[in-house]
Amino acid sequence: MAFKRNIDRLPIPPRDAAVHNVTCHFCIVGCGYKAYSWPVGGQGGTAATENAFGVNLAEQQPAESPAWYAPSMYNIVRQNGRDVHLIIKPDHDCEVNSGLGSVRGARMAETSYSTTTNTLAARLTDPQIWRYGTLSPTSWDDALALVAEVTQRVVAQQGEDGLIVSAFDHGGAGGGYENTWATGKLYFESMKVKNIRIHNRPAYNSEVHGSRDMGVGELNNCYEDAELADTLFVVGANSLETQTNYFLNHWVPNLRGASLDKKRAQLPGEPHAAARIIVVDPRRTVTIAASEAEAGPENVLHLAINSGTDLVLFNALFTEVAARGWVDRAFIAASTSGFDAAVTANATSIEQAAELTGLAAEDIRKAAAWIAEPKQGGARRRTMFAYEKGLIWGNDNYRTNQSLVNIALATGNIGRPGGGCVRLGGHQEGYSRPSDAHVGRPAAYVDQLLINDKGGVHHIWACDHFKTTLNASEFKRAYKRRTDLVKAAMDSVPAGDRAAQVEAILGAIRQGGLFSVDVDIVPSQIGSCAHVVLPAATSGEMNLTSMNGERRMRLVERYMDPPGQALPDALIVARLAQALESAWRAAGDAATADKFKGYDWQTEEDAFEDGYRKHEKGGEFVTYARLRAMGTNGFQEPATALDGERIIGTKRLFADGKFNRPDGRASFAATQWRGLQAEGKQAEKDKFPFLINNGRANLVWQNAYLDQHSDLVRDRFPLPFLQIHPDDMAELHLAEGDLVEVFNDNGATQAMVWPVPTARRRQTFMLFAYPSGVQGNVVGKGVNELIIPNYKQSWGSIRKIAAAPASVQHLTFKSQDYRLA
Amino acid sequence: MAECDKLAEQGRRFFLSRGAVAAVGAAAVAGTIPAGAAEAAPAPARIAYPVARLANVADLQPNEPMPISYPDADSPGVVIRLGTPVEGGVGPDGDIVAFSTLCPHKGFPLFFRADDRSLTCPGHYSRFDCEKGGLQIWGQATANLAQFRLSIAANGDITAIGVDELIYGRVSNVLA
Numbered sequence: 003m004a005f006k007r008n009i010d011r012l013p014i015p016p017r018d019a020a021v022h023n024v025t026c027h028f029c030i031v032g033c034g035y036k037a038y039s040w041p042v043g044g045q046g047g048t049a050a051t052e053n054a055f056g057v058n059l060a061e062q063q064p065a066e067s068p069a070w071y072a073p074s075m076y077n078i079v080r081q082n083g084r085d086v087h088l089i090i091k092p093d094h095d096c097e098v099n100s101g102l103g104s105v106r107g108a109r110m111a112e113t114s115y116s117t118t119t120n121t122l123a124a125r126l127t128d129p130q131i132w133r134y135g136t137l138s139p140t141s142w143d144d145a146l147a148l149v150a151e152v153t154q155r156v157v158a159q160q161g162e163d164g165l166i167v168s169a170f171d172h173g174g175a176g177g178g179y180e181n182t183w184a185t186g187k188l189y190f191e192s193m194k195v196k197n198i199r200i201h202n203r204p205a206y207n208s209e210v211h212g213s214r215d216m217g218v219g220e221l222n223n224c225y226e227d228a229e230l231a232d233t234l235f236v237v238g239a240n241s242l243e244t245q246t247n248y249f250l251n252h253w254v255p256n257l258r259g260a261s262l263d264k265k266r267a268q269l270p271g272e273p274h275a276a277a278r279i280i281v282v283d284p285r286r287t288v289t290i291a292a293s294e295a296e297a298g299p300e301n302v303l304h305l306a307i308n309s310g311t312d313l314v315l316f317n318a319l320f321t322e323v324a325a326r327g328w329v330d331r332a333f334i335a336a337s338t339s340g341f342d343a344a345v346t347a348n349a350t351s352i353e354q355a356a357e358l359t360g361l362a363a364e365d366i367r368k369a370a371a372w373i374a375e376p377k378q379g380g381a382r383r384r385t386m387f388a389y390e391k392g393l394i395w396g397n398d399n400y401r402t403n404q405s406l407v408n409i410a411l412a413t414g415n416i417g418r419p420g421g422g423c424v425r426l427g428g429h430q431e432g433y434s435r436p437s438d439a440h441v442g443r444p445a446a447y448v449d450q451l452l453i454n455d456k457g458g459v460h461h462i463w464a465c466d467h468f469k470t471t472l473n474a475s476e477f478k479r480a481y482k483r484r485t486d487l488v489k490a491a492m493d494s495v496p497a498g499d500r501a502a503q504v505e506a507i508l509g510a511i512r513q514g515g516l517f518s519v520d521v522d523i524v525p526s527q528i529g530s531c532a533h534v535v536l537p538a539a540t541s542g543e544m545n546l547t548s549m550n551g552e553r554r555m556r557l558v559e560r561y562m563d564p565p566g567q568a569l570p571d572a573l574i575v576a577r578l579a580q581a582l583e584s585a586w587r588a589a590g591d592a593a594t595a596d597k598f599k600g601y602d603w604q605t606e607e608d609a610f611e612d613g614y615r616k617h618e619k620g621g622e623f624v625t626y627a628r629l630r631a632m633g634t635n636g637f638q639e640p641a642t643a644l645d646g647e648r649i650i651g652t653k654r655l656f657a658d659g660k661f662n663r664p665d666g667r668a669s670f671a672a673t674q675w676r677g678l679q680a681e682g683k684q685a686e687k688d689k690f691p692f693l694i695n696n697g698r699a700n701l702v703w704q705n706a707y708l709d710q711h712s713d714l715v716r717d718r719f720p721l722p723f724l725q726i727h728p729d730d731m732a733e734l735h736l737a738e739g740d741l742v743e744v745f746n747d748n749g750a751t752q753a754m755v756w757p758v759p760t761a762r763r764r765q766t767f768m769l770f771a772y773p774s775g776v777q778g779n780v781v782g783k784g785v786n787e788l789i790i791p792n793y794k795q796s797w798g799s800i801r802k803i804a805a806a807p808a809s810v811q812h813l814t815f816k817s818q819d820y821r822l823a
Numbered sequence: 824m825a826e827c828d829k830l831a832e833q834g835r836r837f838f839l840s841r842g843a844v845a846a847v848g849a850a851a852v853a854g855t856i857p858a859g860a861a862e863a864a865p866a867p868a869r870i871a872y873p874v875a876r877l878a879n880v881a882d883l884q885p886n887e888p889m890p891i892s893y894p895d896a897d898s899p900g901v902v903i904r905l906g907t908p909v910e911g912g913v914g915p916d917g918d919i920v921a922f923s924t925l926c927p928h929k930g931f932p933l934f935f936r937a938d939d940r941s942l943t944c945p946g947h948y949s950r951f952d953c954e955k956g957g958l959q960i961w962g963q964a965t966a967n968l969a970q971f972r973l974s975i976a977a978n979g980d981i982t983a984i985g986v987d988e989l990i991y992g993r994v995s996n997v998l999a
Contacts, residue, residue: 003910004958004967006987010870011995048994060999062897063992065930065946070992072927074965102929102947108965242948246963250947288961292948700961714965718958812910816939818961820948823934 003812005717009073013087015054016046022559023633024090025548026107027175027541028703030427031248032550033107034096034634037542037561038089039081042118068094068101074714075103077111078118079562085118088562096634098225098550099247106246106703113708114542115565124524124711126537127566132489133497137535142567142577145534149461150581151504152517154589156458157193159508166448166457167198168465173432173548175541176201176464176523176571180606183613184575185463186435192579192597196441197457199448201465202428204472205789206438206445209394210425212403217661217668218411221431223386223422224552224638224653228252229261230268230420231386233372234279237312237406238392238794239426242289243700248426248551249289253277257297269419272381276301280369283392284309285695285767286760291819303369306762308360309693310397310683310795314675316405317348318355319370323412328374330382330414337659337667338411344670348405358675374413384420385413390427391697392794398679399790404671411668417656424551428704432548434613444788449473453480458511462520463571464538468527469705469771472791474778475749485531487515492533507533521574524707527773538571539564544606545626546570547614549639553652556636557629572609576601623649680784680792690746690797692730696770696777697794699723705771720809722772724753724800727761738815739806744768746798749779754810760819766800870997872985877902877921877971880914880979888935891921893971893983894997898990899924899932900971902981905940909954913973913981921971921983922957925991927964942968957988 015038024035038054040046046053048060055069063070071091079088090111094101115122129145130137156164169185170177189195198206210220228234229252241249255261259276266274278301279293286304293302307315323329324345334341356363373385387410393402410416410423449471451457468478491510495502507517520532523540543564549555564570569577583598603609607626615621620641628649629636637651644650661668678684701718702709709715724742736742740755744766752775753768761767768777770793780798785791877891885906892899900923908917922942924933931946935953941960942951949962957968969988973981986996 004952004956006956006967006970007989008987009989010986010997012989014994048999059994062998063930065925065992067930067992070930070994072965072991073989103963103965105928105963105965108963112965288948295948700963714967812955812958814952814955814958814960816941816950816952816960818950820943820950821936823936823943823945 005713007073012071012073012076014046014048014052014059015087015089016040016044017052017054019046019054021054022561023557023630024110024542024561025430025550025556025558025634026104026110027546027558028106029104029245030430030551031098031245032174032430032548032554032556033099033102033104033247034093034556035090035103035107035110036093036634038091039086039561042078042085042087045087066101072108074109074112077114077116077121079114079116081562083563088114093634098251098554098634100251102247102251104246105701109712109714110542113712114562122524122708122711125565125568126523126525126535127568128537129567130535131497132492132533135493137532142569145536146577146581148500148503149519149534149578150585151500152507153459153461154582154585155504155508156511156517158589160458162193162195163197164458165193165195165197166451166460167195167463168448168460168467169198169200169463170465171200171433173430177429178432178541178546178548179434179614179618180544180546180609181571182432183434183617184572184609187600187613188575188579190436190438190440192582194440197446197448197451198441202470203789203791204447204449204785206441206448207443207788207790209399209790210403211788212400212671213407213423214662216404216407216411216671217663218407218416218423219655219662220425221427221551221553222416222655223424225252227386227420227422227654229256230265230384231256231277232275232377232383232420233385234277235373235385235387236279236289237282237387237389238394238396239388239390240283240287240289240697241388241426242292243287244390244428244698245426245551246700254292254296257293257301273378278303278372280305280372282307282312282315284693284762284765288818288820291821295820295822303365303372305359305361305365305369308358309695309765310678311359312393312396313398313402313405313673314350314355314358315361315366316402316409317350317673317675318352318366319373320348320405320408320412321345321350322352322367322370323374323409326370326375328370328376329412333414333659334412337661338670339665339667340670341412344408344672347672347674348408350675373409382414384418385415386421387415387423388426390425394425395791395793397683397792397795398676399786399792400788401671401673401676405673408670408673411670416668417654417659419654422654427551430548430550434618436617447785447789449477450783452484452516453477455484455514457516459517460519462518462522462528462532464522466522466526466528466705466707469773469776469778471778472781472785472793473748473783474776474781476783481516481528482531484514484516485518485533487513488517488533491515521571523568524711526707536574537566537568538574539568543568544570546606547610547629553639554636555624555629555639556632556634557626559630570606572606573603576603576609678795679786680782680795682782682784683792683795686746686782686797687795690799691764692798692800693765694744694768694777694780694796694798695765695794696768696796699769702769702772706773710773718813719769719772720774721752721754722769722775722777723756725756725758725761725767726800727763728757728759730763731755731757734800734802736802737806739810739813740802741804741807742800743803744780744798744800746780746796748782751775751777751779752803754806756815759817870995872997875983877973877981877983880904880919880975880981883919886937886940893921894986897998898993901935901942903935903940903953905954911956911970913975919973919975919981920953921973922951922953923969923971923986923990927966927968927988927991928962930991
């Protein structure tokens with residue numbers, strides 16, 4: 003049976019409950035929430051005068067009530083050392099979500115650490131060192147001294163290339179401006195580490211170099227543009243699941259025609275209608291089904307391309323709009339360069355594109371018209387271009403990204419209301435670091451260094467490559483082999499003899515071993531190989547700033563205590579830097595030791611003041627106090643001025659027609675098709691029968707680092723799903739829920755079979771990065787020229803392992819698609 | 824299918840008037856109002872639920888939902904005879920179930936789809952499987968659908984005796 007909490011009553015927040023600003027720490031949308039807390043032992047009443055909402059709670063509340071909270075929004079946590087009731091519920095006054103809660107964010111309270119309700123009991127509470135054959139608790143000083151001493155010795159012997167780092171670079175949980183600055187200061191200022199990678203890719207690089215090199219920063223519009231657009235052109239994104247409340251609160255009103263008044267008011271003098279939407283995706287998604295229900299099927303165009311052929315489609319669309327003159331000549335002349343050359347270089351006929359993409363030529367023509375055909379009276383059509391992992395983690399990332407930006411520029415849709423050419427995003431953003439120029443371009447392919455016995459010490463900050471890297475089968479084998487050498491060495495001498503421990507560790511490193519230090523909030527799969535594990539605080543357990551997909555910056559206020567001895571990452575960095583200073587000084591190298599000064603931060607706000615305030619554009623206007631006062635709406639970066647204590651932001655980038663190039667002009671790019679670009683992909687496609695497409699599910703955030711501890715999520719997805727056409731299942735003699743192995747020459751993984759009649763034959767879709775079956779195991783090591791992985795174009799075989807296990811017997815496999823009554 | 828259509832239509836109306844709706848309760852499905860509510864204490868509930876007659880087995884047609892309300896008139900639901908036995912089903916064929924029809928996400932009224940025996944929300948597209956204890960097929964709700972616990976008398980009377988999740992819009996399933 004379905005998981006049920008059997009909760010039939012919740013405590014009521016009293017009128018004097020404390021209220022803190024919260025931005026959801028999961029996806030990039032960054033929905034606004036409020037945290038209500040009050041001491042255990044008391045509560046408010048149902049009378050309107052007796053509760054925090056001023057509402058009679060003895061009555062049934064209406065739909066969309068601001069005064070209702072689900073059991074998942076409630077917990078009992080520690081706050082300043084005492085137990086408090088905690089309710090984290092969506093904020094109806096936040097412009098981003100207007101009171102909507104996603105199935106992820108509306109579980110923030112329930113996925114908080116509680117020693118009373120025992121939620122997230124798995125959270126790391128103490129520093130740990132590998133001792134006595136297991137990870138054993140110890141003090142911060144003890145753990146950091148070992149990390150510093152081994153790191154110093156490795157760097158002294160191998161140089162800074164001997165230190166390999168994996169670190170978050172984003173906002174939200176496991177990131178934020180405070181923590182990216184701190185880690186950046188340590189590795190890019192005190193040191194010049196270049197063997198560094200990011201949480202979901204094997205190098206230190208942008209996922210959208212292509213757009214940036216054209217002078218077009220990738221988060222250039224505002225969420226309101228989705229309400230103003232004539233057409234939404236969406237590539238490789240399933241926004242109802244992955245940017246849920248952006249879709250529900252800003253796209254749906256436009257698809258439904260509910261934003262027409264806003265369009266007429268803000269954009270007078272041109273005709274307006276409800277939006278049309280084009281979705282480029284090999285797979286039919288719930289986003290498409292919902293769009294059809296809202297806008298009518300006649301206003302939805304699903305371009306189900308052959309996987310990896312986006313670039314050909316975009317070149318054909320670019321060619322078509324140019325040929326028909328559906329371009330913004332004034333904008334092209336004033337704000338761009340290289341248009342004519344790009345038209346020549348990228349010339350692709352609709353028939354050529356139809357052949358390669360598998361689309362009907364008439365659908366490509368229709369898409370071009372929906373994007374760019376002038377409206378009645380000649381007004382320019384406003385089209386918002388939005389893309390995410392289907393493009394970013396797809397074939398030929400750099401060129402494909404550029405070929406899409408070409409269309410947006412040609413049609414004058416950047417910096418204008420109802421436009422934009424934007425990535426939709428995964429995490430929130432929160433990047434503030436000293437220059438990374440020394441990393442170089444292309445950046446080092448860090449996974450290959452780790453696999454090939456390079457480096458001696460690995461610092462990991464909130465990354466779990468065992469779940470979120472490509473070529474994961476080989477990576478895990480190599481990582482375990484190398485770290486086991488060090489574990490065996492550590493086991494060979496008494497744990498309390500520090501000098502002997504360090505000598506043993508360094509001896510193992512000389513034999514190809516790797517000393518692994520893992521900073522995280524929960525035990526991770528890569529952390530099972532670590533020799534030192536350090537417990538971090540997460541959003542809400544520290545003050546934390548980030549920005550969302552429209553550059554909206556907010557402060558999440560600390561509303562509860564971190565577990566045990568856990569600390570904000572920024573303060574872990576500070577203590578590690580101080581320990582490294584001591585280690586270098588003890589080694590007699592005062593000059594190097596002095597590079598680790600400047601970390602005398604007492605709070606995360608100190609790190610914010612040191613980093614964002616001093617280094618980011620407009621940072622001088624931004625303070626914790628001002629952000630606190632601006633609540634869950636915050637402001638849109640960059641800050642440009644103050645109005646009293648109110649920060650003035652920037653609604654859209656490039657509204658003045660000036661782009662991020664030396665001449666201020668956005669440059670068109672030549673983006674010729676070159677087939678499946680990454681090494682090994684075409685051969686894999688030729689050899690194996692099934693496309694193993696992959697991506698996210700609404701219910702699961704990131705690699706399920708918290709959700710793997712959620713009863714609701716574990717009950718729903720005990721195993722990752724593999725969606726597959728029923729006829730393919732019949733050929734493979736599979737029934738729903740069966741356990742299968744997905745395999746190819748890169749490795750193997752497991753999944754649970756989910757029949758999907760709307761799937762295309764031999765095109766499966768697997769949940770990405772799930773703990774109980776890692777899709778990355780079957781992804782080849784091929785990358786693009788800038789070391790961007792290609793997760794999406796993977797092909798493999800499928801075979802049955804076992805009939806549906808008991809853990810999936812209660813599940814449903816009915817269609818996820820919404821259909822009107 | 825008259826009742827089914829009525830539910831669906833109501834869902835559509837709410838959907839279209841989104842934002843302008845003030846009270847779900849006032850527009851709730853007019854169903855069987857619990858009469859002579861006796862106290863019951865079914866484990867593991869922590870509050871006392873009324874025992875309320877919802878319908879008689881003879882009133883139910885296979886796969887046609889009958890609107891009811893429980894634990895009181897402001898909490899709409901459906902009782903359904905699915906036609907095939909399901910886990911948790913009651914009655915002679917083990918196929919009778921009852922659910923709240925307020926979506927646990929935002930309280931929009933769910934509509935029943937006979938073709939796949941699901942309850943679906945017109946507000947934000949959440950879907951729940953009536954054959955799997957209200958398991959969310961897909962959606963925004965952070966809980967599976969509240970199911971009403973049922974008992975069947977010898978004469979075929981179907982009685983609700985409790986609820987297994989918090990009903991949308993309430994701090995307590997039994998209002999006080």
